[in-house]
Amino acid sequence: MPSLDIHNPGMPDLQFVLFVSALCTADLTTVNVPADLRAEIFDRCWSLIHTEAPPTDRKERVLDLRGGTELTLEACLSTIRSLLADAGIRTLTWDHPVSEPTRESTPAAKPLIDRLGRLYPDPPEIVDPENPASG
Numbered sequence: 042m043p044s045l046d047i048h049n050p051g052m053p054d055l056q057f058v059l060f061v062s063a064l065c066t067a068d069l070t071t072v073n074v075p076a077d078l079r080a081e082i083f084d085r086c087w088s089l090i091h092t093e094a095p096p097t098d099r100k101e102r103v104l105d106l107r108g109g110t111e112l113t114l115e116a117c118l119s120t121i122r123s124l125l126a127d128a129g130i131r132t133l134t135w136d137h138p139v140s141e142p143t144r145e146s147t148p149a150a151k152p153l154i155d156r157l158g159r160l161y162p163d164p165p166e167i168v169d170p171e172n173p174a175s176g
Contacts, residue, residue, distance in 0.1 A: 042071075042134055042135070042136045043134070043135060043136070044132050044133060044134045044135075045057075045060070045061075045132065045133040045134075046131065046132050047061075047121070047122055047125050047126070047130070047131060047132065047133060048122065048131070054114055054115075054118050055106065055114055057118065057121075058086070058104070058106065058114060058117045058118055058121065059104060059106070061082070061121050061133070062082070062083055062086055062103075062104045062117075062121075063103075064079075064133060064135060065079035065080070065082045065083045066079070066083055066099065066102040066103070068099070069135050069136075071135050071136040072133065072134070072135040073130065073132075073133060073134045073135070074125070074128075074130060074133065075128075078124065078125075078128055081124060082120070082121055082124050082125075083095065083102055083104070085120045085124070086104055086117045086120055086121065087102075087104065089109075089113055089116045089117055089120065090104065090105070090106065090108070090109055090113060090117075104117070
């Protein structure tokens with residue numbers, strides 16, 4: 042079962058915030074964060090970025106931090122960690138089978154993806170319970 046230490050996630054802060062917000066809005070039944078806390082985490086982070094109320098449609102509940110600043114990121118990071126810590130959650134755990142991509146890359150992104158593939162020809166070491174990276 043995948044897990045993520047909220048204080049030492051082993052990833053950049055931006056990736057951590059986006060990953061946790063995605064876990065909070067995913068329709069997972071096996072994540073160890075209660076649904077009401079997941080909604081609160083997303084809603085609080087949303088309110089740090091936007092002036093309007095958080096969307097109620099699940100498909101629109103996505104954080105977009107591109108217009109934010111380093112301060113916005115730090116506020117979201119602090120919010121996530123404090124809400125989880127207050128709930129006694131130090132490690133996030135979830136179970137979800139690895140799924141296929143839902144769409145192809147855009148034609149404009151294809152040259153960059155090809156270049157990255159030449160720079161890093163070895164498969165990435167990611168959490169993939171069905172196909173662990175060999176090392």
